Amino acid sequence: MPRPLRDVPATTVVIPRDEIQRSPTLTQDALVRTLPSAATFRRTPSLVADPTAQGLNLRGLAPSGVARGLVLLDGLPVNDPYGGWVFWRALPRLGLDRIEVVPTGGSALYGSAALGGVVQLISQPIQGAIDADVSVGNQGTGFFGARIADRWKRVGISLEAEGLTSDGYHIVPEGQRGAIDGDTPSNHLTGQARVEVRATDDLFLSARAGLFRESQNGGTRYTVARVDLAWFTGNARLRTEDTGTFELGLYGRTQDFAQDRARVSADRSTESLSAHQDVPANDQGGSLVWTGPELTLGGTHVLAAGVDARRAAGTAEEQLFPATSTPTALLARTTRGTQLSGGLFVQDLYTVSPALEFAGTLRWDLWRNQDGARQERRADGNTSATDFAPRTASQLSPRLAARLRPLDWLTLRASVYRAFRAPTLNELYRPFQVGTVLTAANPDLGAERLWGTEAGVEAVGPGGITGRITGFWNVLDAPVTNVTLATPLPDGTTRERQNLGQARVRGVELGTDWRPARQWTLLAAYTFVDPVVTEAPGQPELVGRQLPQDPRHRGSLSVTFDEPSLLTATAQLRVVGPQYEDDLNTRGMGGAAIVDLFVSRHLFWKVAAFAAVENLFDRSYLAGRAGVDTLAPPFQARVGLRLRDGVNARFSEAERGVPVH
Known part of the structure; x- marks a missing residue:
């Protein structure tokens, strides 16, 4: 429900439109990672990493290629239906109004996928506007984006297109680099159309459709990934005077993800194709939500209830090219499965007084994995087929939150919650490889479950300075983790997805916003996370180990000077602490401090020139150590022109980032 940010009981962070620009x-993904509480699985951005290494995680909650946080676009999910990862480069940018981040268990409202929280991208209302960006930079980077929108009485239409190409960079460190290693070129093209119709004063309709194509190279001839994606969404919202508001959302998606895997010699002088995977998938779903009128009973109550359902299906078709040809060598493998899921929830937003508010939510989910099967063909012509028994499970997810404002400048928040995430089709059925490390799927995986609590204080001081501190404690039962096997499997696989005992993730977030003068804005944030394995049946050596890909320290500091008659400039410092690649904590990766800059200057009419630099001092640091070390992005710079013409370019300060859903 739209409401002022300071009134929301859950800890919420907003990136408003002016900060995005x-x-x-x-x-x-790089934009979202500027918030210390938000990260993707590896330090490499989507510019050089395919989506399987780009899963969202919030507050260090057991990072993996599969997102443990839900990503929404205007209320509808965009997480991949087969693997749960996120196609970050498919998400719009020019048409965004703001990004809202709630880094706390969200299953009570959104079910599976919202285990660790929610990131929602909110589009601008459609008004007359023309926006365009074009830029070029080092590493062969070129970008263009354009958006046009207009409204005719009750009908609004917007069209948006974006393209990006880059030569990438040498991702393998020079000391390990071989003859096969080169740059990491990538490109993508995406377009979407959106229509809004106010059919009556009480009935609002909208629809969106889009296409996306992406190709990426991991730095060698046989490390290639490709994505083709098409999607649609539809929404209807009806307001009634006596019974409240009803909102219906529908969505569907079809896609194909293809990936080549390489077999690399020890000195990286030669490589050969070891496997090719093609993963077509699709999903369809919908939700119906009712929000009641305000009721008076010992204060005011706003009741809400909803139901949603989703079907996801996918197939992984794999061709294998073994190094040694033997009669029993595996040449082809096909796995498939379907997942049906649905849930219903009820919520009461109870305002005792302007100073005290409670939010209680309860949701029940049911999901079923079915049609699971694996077929294998060997060099001697023999084939085998395995059918996996259907499995059904359910989960109850409660959440209770409170917001207390004893003084106008002081706000206290606290909540307790239970959340879960059902394993994806990818985790159940699809094996994968990163570098030289092979990881097996596991059709017997169960759901991850989370118990957690958070408490925080927010204070507004003199001079407009706002400070926040939030402590959190999460216990994650049976997380799906890539576990190192004591003995490799016959095909050389050294890891397997398993439900690993229990992990405790606790920490604290600090943040401050300060506007000492009209032209100056200072934002600072820091997140400390202590992510430790507390139970690991069968693998006691993991107890006490830090969760992989999970640094204890992350921080950011940005200073902005904004004087339209002169220039706009932002200097940003991002700090990430040391972390480990693996569950045994044997492959360490050091921390890094990275400085980024943005400067723009108005030229004429609505046109401005801009320059942007990421990793200004060309800090070299590791992004991964999966068989071979890989590097995070080096110095990247680009210059370009930007056009902003229309109503949307002139939102007032009060409209930017305040109404939170």
Whole structure:
């Protein structure tokens, strides 16, 4: 429900439109990662990493290629239906109004996928506007984006297109680099159309459709990934005077993800194709939500209830090219499965007084994995087929939150919650490889479950300075983790997805916003996370180990000077602490401090020139150590022109980032 940010019981962070436009980042995942509480699985951005290594995680909650946080676009999910990862480069940028991040268990409202929280991208209302960006930079980077929108009485239409190409960079460190290693070129093209119709004063309709194509190279001839994606969404919202508001959402998606895997010699002088995977998938779903009128009973109550359902299906078709040809060598493998899921929830937003508010939510989910099967063909012509028994499970997810404002400048928040995430079709059925490390799927995986709590204080001081501190404690039962096997499997696989005992993730977030003068804005944030394995049946050596890909320290600091008659400039510092690649904590990766810059200057009419730099001092640091070390992005710079013409370019300060859903 739209409401002022300071009234929301859950800890919520908003990146408003003006911050999005001033950000030095080029891709959406890099933009979200400027918040210390938000990260993707590896340090490499989507500019050089395919989506299987780009799963969202919030507050360090057991990072993996599969997102443990839900990503929404105007209320409808965009997480991949087969693997749960996110196609970050498919998400719009020019048409965004703001990004809202709730880094706390969200299953009570959204079910599976919202285990660790929710990131929602909110589009601008459709008004007359023309926006365009074009830029070029080092590493062969070129970007263009354009958006046009207009409204005719009750009908609004917007069209948006974006393209990006890059030669990438040498991702393998020089000391390990071989003859096969080169740059990491990538490109993508995406377009979407949106229509809004106010059929009557009480009935609002909208629809969106889009196409996306992406190709990426991991730095060698046989490390290639490709994505083709098409989607649609539809929404209807009806307001009634006596019974409240009803909102219906529908969505569907079809896609194909293809990936080549390489077999690399020890000195990286030669490589050969080891496997090719093709993963077509599709999903369809919908939701119906009712929000009641305000009721008076010992204060005011706003009741809400909803139901949603989703079907996801996918197939992984794999061709294998073994190094040694033997009669029993595996040449082809096909796995498939379907997942049906649905849930219903009820919520009461109870305002005792302007100073005290409670939010209680309860949701029940049911999901079923069915049609699971694996077929294998060997060099001697023998084939085998395995059918996996259907499995059905359910989950109850409660959440209770409170917001207390004893003084106008002081707000206290607290909540307790239970959340879960059902394993994806990818985790159940699809094996994968990163570098030289092979990881097996596991059709017997169960759901991850989370118990958690958070408490925080927000204070507004003199001079407009706002400070926040939030402590959190999460216990994650049976997380799906890539576990190192004591003995490799016959095909050389050294890891397997398993439900690993229990992990405790606790920490604290600090943040401050300060506007000492009209032209100056200072934002600072820091997140400390202590992510430790507390139970690991059968693998006691993991107890006490830090969760992989999970640094304890992350921080950011940005200073912005905004004087339209002169220039706009943002300097940003991002700090990430040391972390480990693996569950045994044997492959360490050091921390890094990275400085980014953005400067723009108005030229004429609605046209401005801009320059953006990421990793200004060319800090070299590791992004991964999966068989071979890989590097995070080096110095990247680009210059370009930007056009902003229309109503949307002139939102007032009060409209930017305040109404939170």
